[in-house]
Amino acid sequence: MKGTTKSPPVVRLSEIIWSWIGAFLGIAAVALINGYLLEKQDLLMIIGSFGASAVLIYGAIKSPLAQPRNLLGGHVLSALIGVTAYKMFYPHLWLAASVAVATAIAVMHATKTLHPPGGATALIAVIGSQKIHSLGYLYAVIPAGLGAAIMLFVALLVNNIPKNRRYPEFWL
């Protein structure tokens, strides 16, 4: 249990600033666009997962977990798994939730799309409002896939503006 190494070094100020700019623009874009497609209360939930994605795709852009494949693949696959788990195990929500998240992780691993916010997307498919449940599998496209795509678009623009930054590290 004793640690064997140390924390990576702190990032430079420019990195902090560009992370802020990217996240601000990315979340603003998703919030504004999603506002036209879902009701206000559901909007809150999906922004939950995307807040987590923003940390990665604007704040840790070199991480394998933050790459486009992981962002899109992670959200879409986890959404599909979450919806499936809900349909299979309703009304046992504790079971649906745990199977959803665990399976999402396993599948993301197997498909090299591991993306932490995917776990949240899978969970939200189970515990989400009635509106989310009534979307059924469409949930994987709107808001999950679409939201991820919007944030990716902003990331591709903003992350590549400074000379010493680049994104993504890989596509496939």
Place this chain on the structure above:
Amino acid sequence: MKDPYLDTNPMDISDDDIFMAMKGINGYLDITPGDFKEIYRLAYRHALDRMTHSVTAGEVMTTDVVFVKKDDPLETVAETMARLGIAGVPVVEPGEKVIGIVSEKDFLFHMGGKDAKSFMEVAAQCLRSTGCVAITMRRQKAEDIMTSPAITVRKDTPVSEIATIFTTRKINRVPITDDGGRLLGIVAREDIVKYSFSQSLRCQ
């Protein structure tokens, strides 16, 4: 798994080296300095493996090999070794087929009796007794004191394998032979050291 030959890493990297390198890269690096160090060492070993396995005996051997014939008298053998400053020589039979090796160790063993490990022991014995043990050896030939059969390898044997043979069999040279057992060249410990040193210089 520890490999005594391959683990001699002349460029051992410190945690601080890695931390400083990470600081030089812009952005948050999603890896701990410890994991990075592990990857570095594994990658370095892979590179070393690849290079040492790709080099074969044929590429480092000396082809101008000194050898003696099996019925050469020991006086000639000793003189040859002394003149050329070598510590071991392959013994061949007609057709240049390698049948054994004579080395300093063989001379010591036969001159000093059972436990002679150094020249001084032999010298001491010589001075102690009324006649030197070596006198009876004057009538002997190469094949009488050689180590036989000789350990030999082919031209396409990787140098890393030869290094392992040197360590595990405790020998310092190995003749390179063709499929018929005929002498093609010889590889000694110094040849391997010289080669891997020049490789590690290239690595940088």
